[in-house]
Amino acid sequence: MKKNLFASIIAMLTVGMTLTSCSDDKTPIVPQTAVSLEIPANLENVDLSGAKVVMTNVATQSAHVVSSDNLFQKNGNKYQVLINDLEEGTYNISISGHLDFTLNNVAGQKDFEITSENVKISETSAAVQMVVSTFTAQGGFVISEIFFTGTSTAEGKSYSGDQYIRITNNSDVTLYADSIAVLESAFLTTQKQEYTPDIMSTDFSVQACYMIPGTGKSVPVEPGASLTLAVNAINHTAEQPNSIDLSQADFEFYDESSNANFTDPDGKAPNLDKWYCYTATIYQFHSRGFNSMAIAKMKATKEDWLANNVYDAKYLFVFGDFSREMTKKGIYKVPNSWILDGVNLSVESVREWNVLDASIDAGWTYCGKVDKDETRFNKAVIRKQDANGKYVDTNNSTNDFTPEAAASLVKN
Structure with a gap:
C-alpha cells in the first residue's frame, strides 16, 4: 500500500513538472x-x-x-x-x-x-x-507624335484636315488627362524677334489653347496608353482616299466659325474645351511646322486665365533699310511651371530660333528640310522609345524625336 502511494506521488510530481515546463516554453506575445x-x-x-x-x-x-x-x-x-x-x-x-x-x-x-x-x-x-516599389512613379504625359503635314491627294495636292497629335502616359501608373491643354506657340520658329518683355524663361506665349474636359478623374489613361486628338475626328478617306479614318479619335479640335464659307465638321469624338484661338474660323496646325507645341496642366479657370494671362509685346520690325517699332497685342501666356511637355518644330532652311524655353525643349525636330518640301506629306515627328518601351524624354527634341517618320495612323 505504501509502495503504491509513493508511486502515485512520483507520478503527480512528474505531471506538475511537465506542466510547469510547458508553461515556461510558451511563446512570448x-x-x-x-x-x-x-x-x-x-x-x-x-x-x-x-x-x-x-x-x-x-x-x-x-x-x-x-x-x-x-x-x-x-x-x-x-x-x-x-x-x-x-x-x-x-x-x-x-x-x-x-x-x-x-x-x-x-x-x-x-x-x-x-x-x-x-x-x-x-x-x-x-x-x-x-x-511601395512595385511601380516606378516616374514620367507622366508626353507628346508622342505630331502629325501636322497632312496627306497628299492622288493629284499631289495637300490635304491637312487629317492632322492629329497624340499624347501618351509614359509612367507606370494610371493618370487622368482631365484639364490637360494642347498649346500652339504665338511666335514662329522661322521669324526671330527681340520681344519686349521677354518672358520665355517663365511663360510660353500661345495663340491656341484647347483643353481636355473633365471633372478631375473623367479621362483615365492606363500606363503606356495614348490619346489621339484630331483636328477633325471624321473618316477622311471618304473625301481623300489616301487619308485616315479619324472617326474613332479620343477628342477633336472643334470650332464654331464666324464665316459661313469655313465650317468645321463636328465628328463623333468629344470636343476639346476651346479656351482661346487666334482665328475666327477653324483651327489647323501649321502644315510646315513653323509653330512649336506643348501640353500643359491648366491650373486656373478659363475666365481667370483669360483675364490674368494676356500681354502686349513690342519688337523692332526691320526690312532692309526700313525699321519700325511694332506691337503684337493680346498674346496669351501659360506659365512654364504648368507645362508637362513641349516640342519645338521648324524647317532647317528657314529656322531662326526656338520659342520654348530650353528647360522645356533644348532642341527641335522637323518634317521637311526646306520650306514647302513636297516630300513632307504623310510624315510626322514621333518620339523615340527605349529598350523597355518607354518614350525617351531628355527635354531635347533633337535627341528624343525621329523626324520625318511615317505617321503611325496613315496607311502606307
Whole structure:
C-alpha cells in the first residue's frame, strides 16, 4: 500500500513538472508591432485606401489579417499601422491597397501589393518598414507624335484636315488627362524677334489653347496608353482616299466659325474645351511646322486665365533699310511651371530660333528640310522609345524625336 502511494506521488510530481515546463516554453506575445509604408517621394496629395496587411507566421503558418479603408495613418513622410498581439517569431508579410495621388500636377491612381519574407518580430524588434516599389512613379504625359503635314491627294495636292497629335502616359501608373491643354506657340520658329518683355524663361506665349474636359478623374489613361486628338475626328478617306479614318479619335479640335464659307465638321469624338484661338474660323496646325507645341496642366479657370494671362509685346520690325517699332497685342501666356511637355518644330532652311524655353525643349525636330518640301506629306515627328518601351524624354527634341517618320495612323 505504501509502495503504491509513493508511486502515485512520483507520478503527480512528474505531471506538475511537465506542466510547469510547458508553461515556461510558451511563446512570448509582442503587444504592438509598427508596420510602416514608404511611398515614392515624387507623389503628392497621397490617399491610401483599401489597405490589407497579412502577417503569416512561418513556423505555424497562422495568418494575422487586418484590413480597413483607413488602416494606415500618416506619420511624417510615412504611413503606419500598429498590429496588436503577435506571437514572437518569423513572418512573411504582404500589404496591398490602393493609392490616389498627384504626379507632376496630374491626378493618378494605382493598386499595389508588396511582400517581405522572413521578417523577425520580437519584443526588442517590433518595427517593420516596407517600400511601395512595385511601380516606378516616374514620367507622366508626353507628346508622342505630331502629325501636322497632312496627306497628299492622288493629284499631289495637300490635304491637312487629317492632322492629329497624340499624347501618351509614359509612367507606370494610371493618370487622368482631365484639364490637360494642347498649346500652339504665338511666335514662329522661322521669324526671330527681340520681344519686349521677354518672358520665355517663365511663360510660353500661345495663340491656341484647347483643353481636355473633365471633372478631375473623367479621362483615365492606363500606363503606356495614348490619346489621339484630331483636328477633325471624321473618316477622311471618304473625301481623300489616301487619308485616315479619324472617326474613332479620343477628342477633336472643334470650332464654331464666324464665316459661313469655313465650317468645321463636328465628328463623333468629344470636343476639346476651346479656351482661346487666334482665328475666327477653324483651327489647323501649321502644315510646315513653323509653330512649336506643348501640353500643359491648366491650373486656373478659363475666365481667370483669360483675364490674368494676356500681354502686349513690342519688337523692332526691320526690312532692309526700313525699321519700325511694332506691337503684337493680346498674346496669351501659360506659365512654364504648368507645362508637362513641349516640342519645338521648324524647317532647317528657314529656322531662326526656338520659342520654348530650353528647360522645356533644348532642341527641335522637323518634317521637311526646306520650306514647302513636297516630300513632307504623310510624315510626322514621333518620339523615340527605349529598350523597355518607354518614350525617351531628355527635354531635347533633337535627341528624343525621329523626324520625318511615317505617321503611325496613315496607311502606307
